[in-house]
Amino acid sequence: MHLVLARLPAAPAGTRGISLFLVPKFLVNADGSLGARNDLRCGGIEHKMGIHGSPTCTMIFGDDGGATGYLIGEENRGLACMFTMMNNARLSVGLQGVGVAERATQTAIAFAHERRQGRAPGASGEAMSPIVEHPDVRRMLLTMKATTSAARALCYMTAQALDVAHRGGTPEARRAGLERARLLTPVAKAYATDIANEVASLGVQVHGGMGFIEETGAAQLMRDARIAGIYEGTNGIQAIDLVQRKLTLSGGAAFKAELAAMWAVIAGLQEQEDLRFGTMPRRLSEAVEALAGASETLLVQLAEEPAAALASATPYLRLFALARGGTALASLAMAENSESGTWLTQARFFAENCACAAPSLASTIVDSASCILAADAALAV
Numbered sequence: 001m002h003l004v005l006a007r008l009p010a011a012p013a014g015t016r017g018i019s020l021f022l023v024p025k026f027l028v029n030a031d032g033s034l035g036a037r038n039d040l041r042c043g044g045i046e047h048k049m050g051i052h053g054s055p056t057c058t059m060i061f062g063d064d065g066g067a068t069g070y071l072i073g074e075e076n077r078g079l080a081c082m083f084t085m086m087n088n089a090r091l092s093v094g095l096q097g098v099g100v101a102e103r104a105t106q107t108a109i110a111f112a113h114e115r116r117q118g119r120a121p122g123a124s125g126e127a128m129s130p131i132v133e134h135p136d137v138r139r140m141l142l143t144m145k146a147t148t149s150a151a152r153a154l155c156y157m158t159a160q161a162l163d164v165a166h167r168g169g170t171p172e173a174r175r176a177g178l179e180r181a182r183l184l185t186p187v188a189k190a191y192a193t194d195i196a197n198e199v200a201s202l203g204v205q206v207h208g209g210m211g212f213i214e215e216t217g218a219a220q221l222m223r224d225a226r227i228a229g230i231y232e233g234t235n236g237i238q239a240i241d242l243v244q245r246k247l248t249l250s251g252g253a254a255f256k257a258e259l260a261a262m263w264a265v266i267a268g269l270q271e272q273e274d275l276r277f278g279t280m281p282r283r284l285s286e287a288v289e290a291l292a293g294a295s296e297t298l299l300v301q302l303a304e305e306p307a308a309a310l311a312s313a314t315p316y317l318r319l320f321a322l323a324r325g326g327t328a329l330a331s332l333a334m335a336e337n338s339e340s341g342t343w344l345t346q347a348r349f350f351a352e353n354c355a356c357a358a359p360s361l362a363s364t365i366v367d368s369a370s371c372i373l374a375a376d377a378a379l380a381v
């Protein structure tokens with residue numbers, strides 16, 4: 001069965017005239033048995049860059065007199081129906097990004113322990129070192145591991161908020177859970193799928209020349225990751241959704257609650273005064289400060305010059321993800337009850353290598369909209 005968006009005759013123009021239909025492959029007889037084949041067929045399988053395990057095709061409806069479809073919901077309200085599905089699908093696609101990034105990370109770490117090349121600083125003997133001992137390879141692997149963990153944390157927080165929205169103890173808790181899920185969904189989807197591309201590309205890099213050869217599987221992950229930032233609403237559209245609709249939810253209450261949760265983590269870090277944290281408390285505090293300031297700038301832009309807010313949406317979403325993902329990892333580090341300290345390593349690495357970009361993203365949001373909006377000559381064909 002196919003879910004098809006289509007227009008009824010004389011429907012209003014634009015998205016307000018789209019209806020949703022269920023179009024079965026076989027029609028059903030009055031007695032419930034399978035009837036004739038419906039008038040639809042596959043016009044051809046697309047040749048895609050990746051996800052070859054998931055065929056995508058062009059469907060042709062009504063070549064032979066007309067396909068039968070059944071209206072779902074109300075006439076002209078098809079897009080609203082589709083959004084019900086898309087909101088769930090966005091979190092799933094975010095998790096698709098986490099999955100690809102996790103596989104790329106595990107593959108690269110295993111390879112880095114096997115592959116020997118050069119001599120690492122401090123290596124004894126004549127033998128070449130496993131590349132995992134080279135500081136630059138460690139940096140790549142930690143970037144892969146920590147950003148994947150931050151993306152996973154964002155997706156889990158969104159899923160938890162959805163659980164509260166469905167099963168919270170009070171109507172107030174359920175409403176707050178729903179608003180939190182709505183706020184976090186575009187961040188989880190776009191950040192997780194953006195970093196999936198970055199992580200999969202780093203995975204190829206860790207493999208060196210072999211990464212470019214299909215046999216290692218690293219290149220396949222890079223191709224598979226690419227679609228996740230495009231479908232279920234491109235990541236540019238997620239960023240616009242965050243700025244235009246989610247930042248202002250309930251007069252900004254959902255955003256303020258999220259900001260308060262981030263500050264609470266930072267207060268916990270500062271209280272513990274653990275030297276192993278390095279500069280993590282300071283870097284995360286700067287990141288949350290940058291997010292708070294950039295949000296105020298965006299709210300002014302939204303009111304006075306909406307085009308400027310749209311130009312800043314993507315750097316703003318990244319800034320949001322760095323501050324929220326970084327504080328989520330810091331919570332895990334503080335709760336860690338093991339000697340190995342793997343959460344501490346990831347949280348500190350993320351704060352000192354990724355979230356530290358937050359203040360410069362905030363500057364971009366303040367500084368660069370007018371340049372982007374006035375770039376007609378530079379972008380002329």
Ligand SMILES: Cc1cc2nc3c(=O)[nH]c(=O)nc-3n(C[C@H](O)[C@H](O)[C@H](O)COP(=O)(O)OP(=O)(O)OC[C@H]3O[C@@H](n4cnc5c(N)ncnc54)[C@H](O)[C@@H]3O)c2cc1C
Nearest residue numbers: 046048051055056227230231232233234235236237240310
């Ligand atoms: C493998 C695959 C499977 C798919 N499966 C499905 C499916 O099952 N069901 C389905 O309905 N669709 C499906 N799609 C379609 C997919 O959801 C769209 O391709 C995607 O949402 C992007 O839309 P578009 O291709 O029209 O790009 P466009 O909308 O043309 O976007 C092109 C570029 O312009 C940007 N852009 C567009 N509008 C704006 C705006 N207003 N503001 C700022 N930037 C903008 C985009 O971010 C993007 O960078 C699939 C696509 C692929 C490749």
